[in-house]
Amino acid sequence: QVQLVQSGAEVKKPGASVKVSCKASGYTFTTYGISWVRQAPGQGLEWMGCISAYNGNTKYAQKVQGRVTMTTDTSTSTAYMELRSLRSDDTAVYYCARDAVVPGARYRDYWGQGTLVTVSS
Amino acid sequence: QTVVTQEPSFSVSPGGTVILTCGLSSGSVSTSYYPSWYQQTPGQAPRTLIYSTNTRSPGVPDRFSGSILGNKAALTIAGAQADDESDYYCVLYMSSGIWVFGGGTKLTVL
Numbered sequence: 001q002v003q004l005v006q007s008g009a010e011v012k013k014p015g016a017s018v019k020v021s022c023k024a025s026g027y028t029f030t031t032y033g034i035s036w037v038r039q040a041p042g043q044g045l046e047w048m049g050c051i052s053a054y055n056g057n058t059k060y061a062q063k064v065q066g067r068v069t070m071t072t073d074t075s076t077s078t079a080y081m082e083l084r085s086l087r088s089d090d091t092a093v094y095y096c097a098r099d100a101v102v103p104g105a106r107y108r109d110y111w112g113q114g115t116l117v118t119v120s121s
Numbered sequence: 122q123t124v125v126t127q128e129p130s131f132s133v134s135p136g137g138t139v140i141l142t143c144g145l146s147s148g149s150v151s152t153s154y155y156p157s158w159y160q161q162t163p164g165q166a167p168r169t170l171i172y173s174t175n176t177r178s179p180g181v182p183d184r185f186s187g188s189i190l191g192n193k194a195a196l197t198i199a200g201a202q203a204d205d206e207s208d209y210y211c212v213l214y215m216s217s218g219i220w221v222f223g224g225g226t227k228l229t230v231l
Contacts, residue, residue, distance in 0.1 A: 037167075037222075045161075045210050045222045045225070047212065050220075062122075062219075095167070105155065105172065105173040105176065106172075106214055107157055107176075109178055110169075111167055111169070112166065113166055114166050
């Protein structure tokens with residue numbers, strides 16, 4: 001069965017960086033992409049960006065462009081999201097999700113359990 | 122910056138039918154936006170209900186259906202049940218290659 005298992009909660013100081021991992025299993029990693037979506041406390045979902053596990057191509061939301069880097073390690077079927085220059089408003093639960101692009105459809109289906117990142121001095 | 126709009130809240134009686142919508146601040150939603158719908162309960166990860174306008178994710182009951190209604194994407198929940206009480210999010214794929222979420226609809230079943 002498809003599973004996405006994320007790394008544990010993090011507490012960071014403003015200005016620091018965080019790197020969240022998302023280990024995939026139950027499917028051929030390189031035939032899908034990974035999106036990262038975050039949710040601040042009490043707020044809605046925010047798409048941050050995505051990466052193709054096939055060729056490493058990325059697309060980032062304007063809001064985090066320049067501070068975020070998404071990568072994959074195909075040898076371990078793991079995706080990573082690094083966010084730099086953290087601010088208090090980066091405090092959120094970060095989710096990874098499997099992305100698919102097939103003829104006539106684009107979607108994400110399976111989700112990780114989420115990783116809480118708290119930015120506090 | 123394109124804004125994706127959803128009703129902030131909605132209420133439905135048990136057994137009733139509700140239609141949640143997903144629009145654009147400017148323009149109409151079409152299938153080219155590959156609208157998707159997610160259900161989320163507090164403390165849980167989102168669950169994919171519908172993708173590419175009207176395709177149900179595996180395991181999703183056929184009480185949930187997606188469509189385009191007028192100039193918006195729509196999620197119809199028929200025969201509402203108590204455990205449908207959740208937050209519902211739509212997301213649209215923009216021509217620039219980014220996805221934009223709506224603000225979510227809090228559905229109450231009472």
